[in-house]
Amino acid sequence: MNTQLIERLWLAFFPRRCVWCTGVTAPTEMLCPDCAEEGEKSRYACRGDRPRSPANCHPNSRATETVAPTQVLIACFVYHSRARRILLRLKFRGKRNLAHSIGYAMGDALREAGYCDDDLLFCAVPMTAAQVKKRGFNQSELLAKTAARWLGCAHATLLYKARETEVQHDLPAPQRAQNVAGAYAVIAPEQVAGRRVVLCDDICTTGATMQACAHMLEQAGAAQVIRLAFLRTEVQAKKMSG
Ligand SMILES: [Zn+2]
Numbered sequence: 001m002n003t004q005l006i007e008r009l010w011l012a013f014f015p016r017r018c019v020w021c022t023g024v025t026a027p028t029e030m031l032c033p034d035c036a037e038e039g040e041k042s043r044y045a046c047r048g049d050r051p052r053s054p055a056n057c058h059p060n061s062r063a064t065e066t067v068a069p070t071q072v073l074i075a076c077f078v079y080h081s082r083a084r085r086i087l088l089r090l091k092f093r094g095k096r097n098l099a100h101s102i103g104y105a106m107g108d109a110l111r112e113a114g115y116c117d118d119d120l121l122f123c124a125v126p127m128t129a130a131q132v133k134k135r136g137f138n139q140s141e142l143l144a145k146t147a148a149r150w151l152g153c154a155h156a157t158l159l160y161k162a163r164e165t166e167v168q169h170d171l172p173a174p175q176r177a178q179n180v181a182g183a184y185a186v187i188a189p190e191q192v193a194g195r196r197v198v199l200c201d202d203i204c205t206t207g208a209t210m211q212a213c214a215h216m217l218e219q220a221g222a223a224q225v226i227r228l229a230f231l232r233t234e235v236q237a238k239k240m241s242g
Helices: 004-013 036-040 084-092 098-112 129-135 139-151 173-180 208-219 234-241
Strands: 065-068 071-078 121-124 159-161 184-186 196-204 224-232
Touching: 004 098, 004 139, 071 098, 084 098, 084 139, 084 196, 084 224, 098 139, 098 196, 098 224, 121 139, 139 196, 159 208, 173 208, 184 208, 196 208, 208 224
Parallel strands: 071 224, 121 196, 196 224
Antiparallel strands: 065 071, 159 184
16 A cells, blocks of 8 residues: 555645744645745754764754764754744644654655665654553654654554653763663564664754663664664763763
8 A cells, every 4th residue: 555645645735834934835845935944944853964063063054963883863953943833733733634744754754864664664763551551642652653654664663661750951961861762662573673764753963762672672673773863962962972
């Protein structure tokens, strides 16, 4: 089945929203004409596949950030930008429809970075059952699904979160990896083995959560794990370069 058809049908009834102002935008554009200039300045990426460093980071470049030789991180916008607002509306005001436009933007960022192939398998950073029950949905799962459909790729729930963790940004850097160690597990390793996996999260802050999930996917035999986030903190790129 052509998964892209689902999103095309959706667009016939619900227009794509600008991820900067949530106004209506063209089906092919993540930013409306009014926001294009300002929004483009806050696009997040590092140049090329070179190891990241503050010198490599340039918000207007459209490439990727390399976090390890086989791992890539792609994000749409810097965290401290107006793009945060659409995500807050999705997460805390329950505007689930906005997940489509955010997911499309993530898919577009992946395509622009040159990592879009039919064989990609999308999945999301999981939440615990209690967290999902409280919010009513896992926003990262919604974003992974819509991004996958937008690009005509497969999506599966590959990971689960076995226990609660502390909020990462409240912890000092050395404790972050420890906080998430062992918290995530692969549901069915046979689904992952040999696949190129796109691991989606709404925000990549410390990088430790995605690292913990990517590690489990690699342990299960993933050929590559591409990390895809809507927002990426700028501070972290500088911290991790040191
Ligand atoms: Zn706009």
